[in-house]
């Protein structure tokens with residue numbers, strides 16, 4: 152699909168491109184919509200469309216590597232007796248055991264713990280490996296409640312109530328039969344080899360007023376010790392954040408449309424939700440209007456790749472970010488060393504997204520014992536730690552350039568946009584102007 | 593017997609005391625007076641104590657129960673015994689929606705009726721309802737038994753996995769992939785045992801069994817209209 156046709160007389164249709172044609176042919180042949188992992192692949196306005204205004208005459212920069220630029224974040228200061236303190240604002244997002252191998256989960260725990268950040272369970276419950284290797288573990292409370300039990304709830308350092316994901320706001324999950332090993336089936340209390348549908352709505356509450364009671368229940372059960380997060384996919388973010396705060400959340404986790412997934416319909420991944428960059432200002436506005444910005448912390452995810460993304464998300468109002476896809480890549484996902492095997496699966500290194508098939512050559516998105524064994528949790532954990540350190544340093548570099556002694560001191564005023572779309576979405580001026588589309592001045 | 597009066601004591605004090613193994617080691621019997629429909633009463637218990645709630649309780653009463661025996665002398669709100677792991681919860685009155693939702697074990701008995709979504713996503717719990725149950729009950733039920741002495745509402749057992757449903761009265765309609773199944777001896781024994789444990793005297797042979805047709809277990813395009 153990537154090679155250009157050499158005959159210049161052939162003209163590819165912009166509407167019916169070769170990828171579109173291939174998908175129509177695939178649909179016609181199989182009668183099944185395309186399910187895949189990864190996040191949105193289409194181009195949407197993103198952090199790359201923003202630039203920092205470094206300090207010069209009117210602002211005073213900090214000396215790189217010498218003057219301190221703090222990176223720690225405390226999450227859950229609103230109600231929890233034991234808030235979580237992380238040393239870098241980059242956390243590991245919730246990814247299920249089932250979608251990922253036990254080795255991958257362990258590696259995520261190891262890497263995150265090494266740099267003093269948190270990791271998160273996912274659909275399917277908590278495994279001993281990840282609890283054991285994670286010094287700070289967030290326990291997801293999902294609609295399916297697969298593997299949900301109060302003993303694990305009490306072992307968690309925080310609880311994340313999942314309302315939605317950026318890859319599929321309004322959708323449930325699906326773990327296809329081929330990934331259901333004995334252990335996964337047992338943890339979820341289902342027969343082996345069948346497709347496991349995860350509901351899109353919680354079974355015992357509807358709407359924000361019920362959610363407030365649900366949060367109170369979780370707090371009562373855990374004796375008000377640990378923070379309670381609410382995770383939403385980015386859609387009507389301004390309202391969702393207000394309702395989450397009203398329902399009593401300590402932390403709001405906001406996942407933009409680029410956010411990764413283990414298995415979702417392609418049409419859902421590509422066509423539902425709003426870009427991460429567009430969602431953050433809405434969330435920040437909601438928090439500010441309620442007087443709880445920085446008191447109810449905001450964790451942002453969906454397409455975070457490097458320190459610039461981290462710094463820009465924080466400047467727009469986030470307290471921390473979460474990464475999924477980037478963490479898997481750091482572990483070894485899509486690595487060229489497996490090129491041949493990716494080819495055999497009809498994919499290529501850098502393109503592989505069939506997480507739902509359970510055949511991941513890198514041993515990450517699989518339950519196959521032979522494939523899983525390829526991932527050494529210690530070495531992979533080390534790579535993740537390296538990567539987390541790099542992006543933290545990158546974010547610090549940018550913050551110092553803007554004269555900030557802590558990442559949290561970054562602000563929208565430090566940013567400009569490269570194009571009108573980004574200026575409107577991020578609510579920062581178009582570079583070289585003082586024009587923020589949609590705002591009066 | 594230790595009594596907490598929710599007209600003067602706070603819910604927090606009550607639940608904290610019920611969670612404290614040092615206290616429950618010696619205090620095995622508890623009474624909650626004047627619950628007045630408060631939410632989250634006696635949730636997260638983790639010891640084989642008994643708790644009597646003298647009146648109506650709100651949402652998530654005895655939520656996530658482990659080992660304890662909780663009796664409500666009144667009605668309960670949404671999600672009674674949700675995600676219960678073990679022990680027993682007995683509601684003397686009626687239960688609102690999502691009774692026993694996602695529960696993994698233990699026994700939930702409702703003397704009156706239970707509303708919509710009774711036993712939704714049940715994962716091993718046994719539920720006996722002496723009256724009727726509302727629509728969408730046992731939706732995506734994975735395992736465990738739901739025994740209904742009265743009638744069941746619409747879409748019973750929709751998208752059910754391996755849970756067993758037994759209904760004595762009428763069923764308004766069955767949900768996707770739920771069918772009536774043969775009542776064999778093992779099922780009669782199962783119902784008989786549950787009725788006994790719930791203190792109901794009825795002939796197990798008067799019940800019909802419903803369960804999964806297992807047609808939606810793996811996605812097939814020909815079934816698309818059933819989803």
Ligand SMILES: Cc1cc2nc3c(=O)[nH]c(=O)nc-3n(C[C@H](O)[C@H](O)[C@H](O)COP(=O)(O)O)c2cc1C
Nearest residue numbers: 244245246247273274410411412413453454475476
């Ligand atoms: C393999 C995989 C599994 C996931 N599983 C879950 C899950 O169980 N629960 C959840 O809330 N989000 C899940 N997510 C979404 C992530 O928590 C996160 O929102 C997303 O990956 C962030 O976007 P990014 O991948 O661009 O960093 C999963 C993502 C991936 C890639």
